[in-house]
Amino acid sequence: MSKLGVLYGVGVGPGDPGLITFNAFRVLKAVPVIAMPDSGREGDSVALTVVRGALDEGLLDKKEILKLYLPMTKEAGSLRRARLDATRVIAECLKEGLDVAFITLGDPLFYSTFSYLVPLLKEILPEAGVATVSGVTSITAASASIGAPLTEADESVAVVPATYGMEEIRNALEHHDTVVLMKINKVLDGVLNLLGEMGLTGMAVYIGRASWPGEEIVRDVESLRGRKVDYFSMMIIRKGA
């Protein structure tokens, strides 16, 4: 039997190709197969664009690109089936001795699909090696975009998907110096109401597509009310600001 390939989870950073790491570059250059989630969301292709920008001209075209269907659904059965199918496709490559880089925007262990596939791979092909290459996350990239610290000294920070529920967002805002609300697009007006009630509106900043060409920063967050905002958006509320 030939030697098994290794599965690499590779964080390509927040979107600016200059924020890719040397380790990510080396792995991406070396592997014959690049796997990426295909969820129907734009972020998937953005990750591939970052990789294309980082590699030498034409190098990406010599690699096999595996687009793995991983839908954004809450339906547990179809979710598990899709993940299992995606993992099987990766496992086939590894069995052929091919190393696979699964690319992800940001970091592979911070809100990425990669961490769902690893335990499934351990079931299907327990002897396969898995390695993670950390990346710059969108939350510190967003801090750089707005030119303010995410957190200093003895402060605490909570990162909460805005879909977590208003009571949990309120708790986070009460207990932490900085709160990052991810996926703010889904509950924007409710969050604006809560910030107003808590007297925190002036401390909130909206960031869409941090570090991407289409980056958007809005400091007057009330002006966003009623607007349909980007999926790749967050709000940073820094109480000490």
Add this chain to the structure above:
Amino acid sequence: MSKLGVLYGVGVGPGDPGLITFNAFRVLKAVPVIAMPDSGREGDSVALTVVRGALDEGLLDKKEILKLYLPMTKEAGSLRRARLDATRVIAECLKEGLDVAFITLGDPLFYSTFSYLVPLLKEILPEAGVATVSGVTSITAASASIGAPLTEADESVAVVPATYGMEEIRNALEHHDTVVLMKINKVLDGVLNLLGEMGLTGMAVYIGRASWPGEEIVRDVESLRGRKVDYFSMMIIRKGA
């Protein structure tokens, strides 16, 4: 008057020189002056070691290295004086038209001294340009070291310095899927008591010096009781684990 230099806050990543970004590398290669905090802590020299490892042989020796005395004290007066003095030294270089890279482990806006200096520079030399180069943080590097996601899907994560107080740590553990306790060395036994009481001991992992050569991972956290642990250590408690 000559053109002012630019101050760059450069995150060099968690400690592995391979986790430096292309943008950080470009800035470090180009600037004539590298500034670093000198707090008496080992982390300062680790950041410089990472830079030395990333740059071509001998290149660092051709640059001016500014070691800025920034003590780890709680005394507000001497803290402000030290920060002001450090900022003045940087401002002098900028006035001579020299670009300065202030290096920091991890990210310059995530628990770094850089964010204290920026507002002081705006006071002293308001027209100076400031830019931030984001870096990989220790918290995702630590997740990679233990091979587990920091956070998935709709989960929330809180990052809390262990010095924040036990009631705040309890609140974070009650309300978030993952809690990262920074600076765990100061309050280790108290945290172990709290984890035991809340039934979370088995979900905690200790990580010292994530991604450094001397990295240490301890999954049986109770075995650390009474031990003097590293300053560069954290504990990750993942409730879904």
